[in-house]
């Protein structure tokens with residue numbers, strides 16, 4: 001893929017993500033690497049962080065949170081993804097190799113992955129956009145190769161069974177059961193008590 005074809009693809013993912021996040025070109029390249037290795041199979045995906053990486057996966061592979069072919073393991077927090085064959089569980093994990101990010105040649109990218117960019121970027125949109133552009137330029141200039149790709153076997157890749165539903169004894173809404181013995185939903189139980197009603 002030429003740099004221009006690559007950048008056109010990146011523009012589409014920016015639109016989907018609704019922000020020109022500097023991680024997106026990097027995430028797009030990671031998906032392309034894993035997809036090329038995997039070939040044409042029915043695939044599943046794992047994202048080890050939420051951020052923009054998961055949107056690049058959803059947009060480019062069709063594996064989404066909604067169809068459950070994207071498993072989000074965002075608590076890991078590594079900038080890495082796995083694409084695998086849904087029939088066999090065999091696949092490829094692509095991660096960012098910080099040792100391939102030369103702090104001299106790719107200073108902004110190096111800071112980005114270590115979260116060492118100037119804290120003022122959080123509030124300054126213009127400076128943030130400039131930083132993002134530098135990261136993308138550095139990435140293209142380095143030949144888009146800052147990754148490690150590992151062949152892996154998924155340990156657990158069966159689609160989870162469809163849970164049965166019940167009507168909550170408190171709120172009266174239908175909900176999906178975590179266990180057959182469950183009588184009330186997680187909101188009424190106080191576990192996911194995330195809102196209060198406005199009178």
Ligand SMILES: [Zn+2]
Pocket residue numbers: 168169170171172173184185186187188189
């Ligand atoms: Zn309830």
